[in-house]
Amino acid sequence: MSASTSNITLESVITCPECGFANQDVMPTDACQFFYECGGCKTLLRPKPGDCCVFCSYGSVACPPMQEQRGCACS
Numbered sequence: 001m002s003a004s005t006s007n008i009t010l011e012s013v014i015t016c017p018e019c020g021f022a023n024q025d026v027m028p029t030d031a032c033q034f035f036y037e038c039g040g041c042k043t044l045l046r047p048k049p050g051d052c053c054v055f056c057s058y059g060s061v062a063c064p065p066m067q068e069q070r071g072c073a074c075s
Contacts, residue, residue, distance in 0.1 A: 008067050012059035018043045027055050029064050 010029065014036060015022045021040025027033070032053040036045045048057040055063045 008064050009061045010064065012055050012061040012063075014045070014054060014058045015060075016040055016043060016045065017058065027059070027061075027063055032063065032065075 008029075010026050011024055012027055013022050013024045016038040019038065019041040021038055023039050025036075033055060034047060034053060036054040036058070037043070038045060045054050045058055047053050051057040052066065053063050055061065056066055061067070
């Protein structure tokens, strides 16, 4: 069962673009996550240009602000 808040999914699977390691994690609702260390190869992931966070770049689900279509709360 996935964590959710009023139709907002809080769990996302981040897949490392370097080694392919995938890990399910809970996204923060009060801040954007700019850095994420891969549990496989230890690469420090950063958002792709134009994305607000690592979940929007490498996750299976966009971050909560983007899911709510209110844009990133990090700006």
